[in-house]
Amino acid sequence: MSDAAAPPRGGTWDAVVVGGGFYGACIAAYLVRQRGLERVCVVEREPRLLSRASFNNQARVHNGYHYPRSFTTAFRSRVNLPRFVADWPDAVKRDFTKTYAIARRNSKVTSRQFVRFCREIGASLRPADEAVASLFAPRLVESVFDVQEWAFDASVLAAWAREELARCGVEVRLSTRATAVRRASEHELVVHVESGEEGVRTPGGATAAEDILVTRLAFNCTYAGLNQIAGDFGGVRTGLKQEITEIALLDLPHPLRDIGVTVMDGPFYSMMPFPARQLHTLTHVRYTPHLQWVDRPGIDPYGRLSDYEGGTRAAWMLRDVARYMPGIADASYVESLFEVKTVLMKNEANDARPILFESNADLPGFFSVLGGKIDNIYDVLEELDAYAL
Missing domain, CATH: 3.30.9.10 (D-Amino Acid Oxidase, subunit A, domain 2)
Known part of the structure; x- marks a missing residue:
């Protein structure tokens, strides 16, 4: 793919994490600290980290009480x-x-x-x-x-995310949306992104700046936006x-x-x-x-x-x-x-809140991640421990 061979200015990365919520920030830090990756980029469509579902929720650290109809969810909490x-x-x-x-x-x-x-x-x-x-x-x-x-105080977690990603040397691109992911080769993916000073919701039809990130690993941590990345990704298998x-x-x-x-x-x-x-x-x-x-x-x-x-x-x-x-x-x-x-x-019937962790067979190195509770992050990291990244 010619775009992958000569990206405009996106560069080549060990991993690209799409979504700068709590899960995305934790995964990016994990990749650096626990897995030794050196070049990690986080792409977030909002102007700030942890500003969507990571902030707009009940702010509850669950201890199991909420799930009498799902023993597994309760026990994991x-x-x-x-x-x-x-x-x-x-x-x-x-x-x-x-x-x-x-x-x-x-x-x-x-x-x-x-x-x-x-x-x-x-x-x-x-x-x-x-x-x-x-x-x-x-x-x-x-x-x-x-x-x-x-x-939990989401504003404290947001401050931690900003500081931790900086300490880890992770590049954070705010007001930037991943639009597509494509397979470039057996071991390479390209992630297409759009960004602009006003973010992805540019007023007056302003043209967003397009870019391409070349990576061997990509993590789709966009929560509600999991199925909205186009290209060679057809969406998650789970409804x-x-x-x-x-x-x-x-x-x-x-x-x-x-x-x-x-x-x-x-x-x-x-x-x-x-x-x-x-x-x-x-x-x-x-x-x-x-x-x-x-x-x-x-x-x-x-x-x-x-x-x-x-x-x-x-x-x-x-x-x-x-x-x-x-x-x-x-x-x-x-x-x-x-x-x-x-x-x-x-x-829906049993009120369970397991994580969604899917690797994509058509896009080796592409993972989709979703958690229903903030403490589910440990379940995600345990899944990642099992992969030879």
């Missing part, structure tokens, strides 16, 4: 949480009380089942203090438990579902400010500290998903998000939450974070 806390202690917020409440009706797990499940995975659990339990309406809530589960989701940000009254709450397991809600903004997130199983579709090449999820004109459902969330926790009526709604959430279709 139990294994990964202490590792995450040890590796990023400054990003972990622990100075709050985390509670799980079991609803009396419509829950897919009873209090007795939840207690047994926690014992099976080795998760700490005890009845909540009366001061916390009294925040819930007893006619709707069967039991309230005090658990060990924490939150994906996309959701436009809303996370409401709240300023809570004093009795609720120092707690996190999950009412489960069914059409209920979760409220977690959001350290990056000194607020709380509120998500609701019924109202958080706004729009859903089966993912496929040619439908840009971020384009759909940009064009979406649906309004906030925060008032509906708060109205329903107030039935279970009357004190929420004194909360102040600040704003909502709208983001695309990507789910493996095969796990």
Whole structure:
């Protein structure tokens, strides 16, 4: 391929990581520190690292409690949480009380089942203090438990990513989008990218600068954009579902400010500290998903998000939450974070959150990576350990 033989200015790399979220940053650092690669490039379509799904989420460091219908996911969270806390202690917020409440009706797990499940995975659990339990309406809530589960500060992780990639000598190209990947030879790939001062969403039809990166390894860590890279890549084999989701940000009254709450397991809600903004997130199983579709090449999820004109459902969330926790009526709604959430279709029924790690048979050296939780990063790195890169 002539372009690969004489790229305009992209250069030749040991690895190109497409996607500058938490997973992309961790993989790039791993390739340098654990696998000894010297020339690694990260391509990120946004002007900042960790600015999409890595930031716009519940900021929860899972410890297994959330997954009574998926033992494997719960157990992996139990294994990964202490590792995450040890590796990023400054990003972990622990100075709050985390509670799980079991609803009396419509829950897919009873209090007795939840207690047994926690014992099976080795998760700490005890009845909540009366001061916390009294925040819930007893006619709707069967039991309230005090658990060990924490939150993370995405802004701290973003600062770590910037500093760590610089220490590793990784080149970071912001406002740059990978448009295609092609096989140049048996051991070489070319990644086509576009960039511009205003990023990929150039106003007024401005022409983006095109470039070609030659590499023997490429990692597709674009989350919702996994299937949007063209060329010789036909998309991942695993079916994906996309959701436009809303996370409401709240300023809570004093009795609720120092707690996190999950009412489960069914059409209920979760409220977690959001350290990056000194607020709380509120998500609701019924109202958080706004729009859903089966993912496929040619439908840009971020384009759909940009064009979406649906309004906030925060008032509906708060109205329903107030039935279970009357004190929420004194909360102040600040704003909502709208983001695309990507789910493996095969796990919708059991609520499992395994990683997606696919190597492409037609593009040797090309990997697609997706994780549903921040602590899944260790599962990804264990997969990478098994490959002779």
